Amino acid sequence: DQKVKQNSPxxxxxxxxxxxxxxxxxNSMFDYFLWYKKYPAEGPTFLISISSIKDKNExxxxxxxxxxxxxxxxxxxxxxxxxxxxxxxxxxxVVTGANNLFFGTGTRLTVIP
Amino acid sequence: xxxxxxxxxxxxxxxxxxxxxxxxxxxxxxxxxxxQQTPGQGLQFLFEYFSETQRNKGNFPGRFSGxxxxxxxxxxxxxxxxxxxxxxxxxxxSPRTSVQETQYFGPGTRLLVL
Numbered sequence: 001d002q003k004v005k006q007n008s009p010x011x012x013x014x015x016x017x018x019x020x021x022x023x024x025x026x027n028s029m030f031d032y033f034l035w036y037k038k039y040p041a042e043g044p045t046f047l048i049s050i051s052s053i054k055d056k057n058e059x060x061x062x063x064x065x066x067x068x069x070x071x072x073x074x075x076x077x078x079x080x081x082x083x084x085x086x087x088x089x090x091x092x093x094v095v096t097g098a099n100n101l102f103f104g105t106g107t108r109l110t111v112i113p
Numbered sequence: 114x115x116x117x118x119x120x121x122x123x124x125x126x127x128x129x130x131x132x133x134x135x136x137x138x139x140x141x142x143x144x145x146x147x148x149q150q151t152p153g154q155g156l157q158f159l160f161e162y163f164s165e166t167q168r169n170k171g172n173f174p175g176r177f178s179g180x181x182x183x184x185x186x187x188x189x190x191x192x193x194x195x196x197x198x199x200x201x202x203x204x205x206x207s208p209r210t211s212v213q214e215t216q217y218f219g220p221g222t223r224l225l226v227l
Contacts, residue, residue: 099207099212
């Protein structure tokens with residue numbers, strides 16, 4: 001049972017354009033969501049998070065949007081840079097629960113120079 | 114500060130063997146979580162240790178076990194290895210046991226079971 005789904009395994013975007021990565025979740029108890037970025041041969045690194053009390057959180061070029069009614073979140077990267085090429089994982093969890101993140105299967109973003 | 118380190122980085126075992134993986138968290142971090150990454154399933158939570166106690170366990174068979182030492186270093190053990198155990202095993206550390214604390218991942222141990 002995949003509680004968090006990333007239906008697009010890959011995405012290619014031109015440098016300078018917007019990258020939009022999507023994520024859906026099934027567990028309505030999730031109230032905290034995170035995005036991680038992973039380069040080859042490295043562990044995932046934290047990118048940005050959002051609490052369910054918000055519908056948007058922004059950090060520089062990265063913005064995460066949360067649509068609770070649709071159980072959907074998205075990560076926008078503007079403008080996209082070649083160094084953004086990586087695998088992006090979204091994760092959901094319950095804040096008051098155990099320290100346990102439920103990850104999606106990842107989307108490989110390729111930014112073309 | 115040094116990051117999370119995992120040893121070994123690569124490992125080849127045969128079915129039926131057992132394996133022990135090690136994780137050294139960032140200094141001062143007391144929570145260590147383990148995840149299994151496979152191509153079809155993404156990252157799946159194995160267990161979390163905090164102050165030498167297992168706080169939570171994912172949906173994995175009892176062949177997967179772990180422990181944490183007083184210096185917060187953690188080990189995970191897989192007994193009676195199966196082909197399906199081939200994966201990248203990642204550990205992550207955080208200062209406290211809260212999902213709102215950023216988890217810092219190590220580079221992982223890639224295990225191949227033949």
